[in-house]
Amino acid sequence: MIDDNKLIKTIFAEAVEMTIRLETYLYSSFSNLEGRSAKILENYYLNGTIKVLKEKLEKNWRYYKIKTNSNNSLSSNATNRLFKGIYNVFSNLKWANMRIDFLKNISIRPEIYLLQNDIIKCFKGNFLNFNISLKNEYNYEECLEDLNQTISGENIENSTIILLFIPQIEINNPLMWTHLAHEITHAYEELNNILKEIRREFGKEIEGIHQERLFEYWGREILADVVGLRLFDLGYYISFILFSIRAGDMITKCENHPPHLERIEIMKDLLYKEFRDIREFPNIKNIIDDYRDIAKRYADLEKTNVNIHQHYIRNEVNPEERRNIENAMEKLIENGILKKISEIGNIKLGNFIKCIFIKDFNKLNKLKTELKNGFIISSSRKDLNSSIFDKIDNIRTNQEVYDLFNYIREEPNSVFEIINAGWLYRTENHLGNFENYFINNESFEKGYNDYKNHILKYDDILLKSIENSELHRFFIELGDLGG
Amino acid sequence: MFQYAEMSERVKKDLIFCSMVDNLNFGLEFYMLLGTIDTQTKKLLESGVMLCELLEKNPEDIRKGRIPDIEQLISSYELHNTLAISEEYFDELKLPKDYYKKAAEYRRILEKIINGENIPIKKIYEMQKFFDKVEKVLLHKARDSIENLGYYKRKIKSQGGY
Numbered sequence: 216m217i218d219d220n221k222l223i224k225t226i227f228a229e230a231v232e233m234t235i236r237l238e239t240y241l242y243s244s245f246s247n248l249e250g251r252s253a254k255i256l257e258n259y260y261l262n263g264t265i266k267v268l269k270e271k272l273e274k275n276w277r278y279y280k281i282k283t284n285s286n287n288s289l290s291s292n293a294t295n296r297l298f299k300g301i302y303n304v305f306s307n308l309k310w311a312n313m314r315i316d317f318l319k320n321i322s323i324r325p326e327i328y329l330l331q332n333d334i335i336k337c338f339k340g341n342f343l344n345f346n347i348s349l350k351n352e353y354n355y356e357e358c359l360e361d362l363n364q365t366i367s368g369e370n371i372e373n374s375t376i377i378l379l380f381i382p383q384i385e386i387n388n389p390l391m392w393t394h395l396a397h398e399i400t401h402a403y404e405e406l407n408n409i410l411k412e413i414r415r416e417f418g419k420e421i422e423g424i425h426q427e428r429l430f431e432y433w434g435r436e437i438l439a440d441v442v443g444l445r446l447f448d449l450g451y452y453i454s455f456i457l458f459s460i461r462a463g464d465m466i467t468k469c470e471n472h473p474p475h476l477e478r479i480e481i482m483k484d485l486l487y488k489e490f491r492d493i494r495e496f497p498n499i500k501n502i503i504d505d506y507r508d509i510a511k512r513y514a515d516l517e518k519t520n521v522n523i524h525q526h527y528i529r530n531e532v533n534p535e536e537r538r539n540i541e542n543a544m545e546k547l548i549e550n551g552i553l554k555k556i557s558e559i560g561n562i563k564l565g566n567f568i569k570c571i572f573i574k575d576f577n578k579l580n581k582l583k584t585e586l587k588n589g590f591i592i593s594s595s596r597k598d599l600n601s602s603i604f605d606k607i608d609n610i611r612t613n614q615e616v617y618d619l620f621n622y623i624r625e626e627p628n629s630v631f632e633i634i635n636a637g638w639l640y641r642t643e644n645h646l647g648n649f650e651n652y653f654i655n656n657e658s659f660e661k662g663y664n665d666y667k668n669h670i671l672k673y674d675d676i677l678l679k680s681i682e683n684s685e686l687h688r689f690f691i692e693l694g695d696l697g698g
Numbered sequence: 699m700f701q702y703a704e705m706s707e708r709v710k711k712d713l714i715f716c717s718m719v720d721n722l723n724f725g726l727e728f729y730m731l732l733g734t735i736d737t738q739t740k741k742l743l744e745s746g747v748m749l750c751e752l753l754e755k756n757p758e759d760i761r762k763g764r765i766p767d768i769e770q771l772i773s774s775y776e777l778h779n780t781l782a783i784s785e786e787y788f789d790e791l792k793l794p795k796d797y798y799k800k801a802a803e804y805r806r807i808l809e810k811i812i813n814g815e816n817i818p819i820k821k822i823y824e825m826q827k828f829f830d831k832v833e834k835v836l837l838h839k840a841r842d843s844i845e846n847l848g849y850y851k852r853k854i855k856s857q858g859g860y
Contacts, residue, residue, distance in 0.1 A: 271717075271720075274721075274742070277728075277738070278724060278727060278728070278731075282731075296723065296724070296727060299720065299723070299833060299837060300720060300724065302837055303717065303720045303837065303840075306713060306716065306837070306840050306841055306844065307713060307717075309841075310710075310713060310844055313844070313848065313851075352848075463841055520833075520834060520837070521834060521838045522834050522835055522838040523838060529849075
């Protein structure tokens with residue numbers, strides 16, 4: 216079990232980070248606007264919304280400091296109070312994000328397109344055209360097909376463009392871009408009917424129209440999670456847990472989405488299955504276990520403190536059908552259908568995607584250390600061992616010199632490795648940094664500003680790493696780097 | 699479009715109610731922890747007084763339009779409505795049926811605290827228990843309104859935008 220102090224620090228840090236990102240986005244948006252209306256908007260958002268959010272955070276921070284002043288533990292009452300306080304901040308953040316939907320004057324970073332291309336390269340076969348836009352959520356939408364057909368009056372092949380949406384506030388945060396893999400998979404899955412193939416394996420295990428429909432909707436989500444894990448493994452897992460915390464809903468069963476906690480358990484099992492040698496890397500094992508425990512404890516607190524829905528079904532559904540849908544939801548979970556989809560899906564997906572789980576934990580740990588020291592992690596060099604020094608001493612020909620270059624050549628890291636290392640650094644150092652900036656600081660405002668600088672600095676390092684690694688690959692392809 | 703604006707207003711109101719009860723509960727906690735009233739605690743408790751003022755209106759008077767201040771009538775109506783859409787919540791949460799009378803009593807106590815009068819700890823615990831239950835409903839309602847608005851936005855967009 217995770218201790219409550221750690222949980223509260225984790226979710227508080229998340230709320231602070233979201234506020235920082237919202238503030239940064241608003242600043243950059245308004246700096247592009249001109250005229251009187253820009254001033255009014257700026258005043259409304261920055262002096263209104265952000266100020267209110269910071270006041271709410273400060274109230275929680277002050278309470279936390281008083282409560283943990285004498286010892287480092289939190290009573291159950293204090294945990295509940297802080298949980299409700301931070302949950303309230305998340306609600307306000309969610310609403311603030313919805314209201315900035317019209318602010319789209321910020322251009323999409325090229326690094327997002329680089330990542331999107333790297334994800335698409337992992338899928339086999341023909342694919343659709345993609346574009347990226349800003350919205351208050353991760354989502355995707357098919358567009359242009361209808362428009363093209365309306366204009367031309369005929370069926371045009373490959374006219375569909377998939378529009379991927381990324382939340383405005385995550386525009387500079389590559390760590391959360393892992394969700395793009397999830398959304399791209401939805402589009403790919405529809406095109407290739409992977410789920411239909413998986414459905415055959417279940418035979419009569421799925422009964423009735425409601426279970427069939429849920430299998431389709433929920434199965435789609437599980438498959439997209441499996442692809443997210445295969446591409447970003449640890450990174451996708453943690454980002455999904457933090458995303459669920461922000462969404463403030465771990466346990467509700469919706470028609471379109473299975474409960475987040477169930478998905479987290481399934482992902483954890485899959486990671487354990489794939490990472491067979493994980494016990495040799497206790498730091499990674501601890502992260503997987505700790506974050507699952509954080510999600511579980513969050514769900515407990517949600518049940519205690521918020522009158523959360525067990526099921527969320529559209530209002531227009533009549534009571535009898537509602538009961539049937541609820542029963543189908545329970546059956547799918549009870550019978551372990553979702554876990555089975557993830558296991559079968561993981562095998563079947565081998566025919567469709569090329570990428571499978573990063574398993575080089577030594578390299579991952581090394582990149583994390585470099586990141587911690589503030590280095591750009593766009594490329595890695597093989598470790599030099601003593602035999603290379605022997606070779607240097609015995610070089611006789613030009614060819615031998617070039618052969619030696621192979622040992623000391625820098626290889627660009629994949630975007631997946633960079634993001635994974637970013638997550639590993641963040642999870643291992645996050646709470647430590649958070650302590651330094653907030654708990655050991657006497658002023659909330661100073662802690663907030665220092666933490667903001669820290670977060671933005673690491674965004675820059677990761678973005679620069681992604682950009683450099685792509686340039687590196689480009690030059691290797693040109694043959695200018697001896698590749 | 700009209701429905702969208704209405705739903706949007708609903709979210710705003712729910713978040714305001716939520717903030718009021720959050721402030722009140724934090725205010726009571728700070729009062730207990732510090733044993734005195736500082737500027738921040740005073741501000742938080744004043745927000746609680748405003749919540750009680752809305753909550754203490756008799757739902758029967760609201761229905762019959764007997765409250766002279768129209769703004770307070772509307773806000774009180776909305777707050778009662780938010781809480782009472784869920785009569786089952788009240789059974790489950792065991793809030794007293796005459797909760798509006800309790801709210802009036804607690805408003806008076808809050809005013810005494812703000813004015814520096816001493817209040818027995820037992821009474822504060824009783825208030826915390828009451829407002830914790832109110833908060834449980836309001837926190838959920840605010841989130842629910844946001845989800846509904848998001849769902850509505852997606853729905854109307856898929857029908858050709860708004």
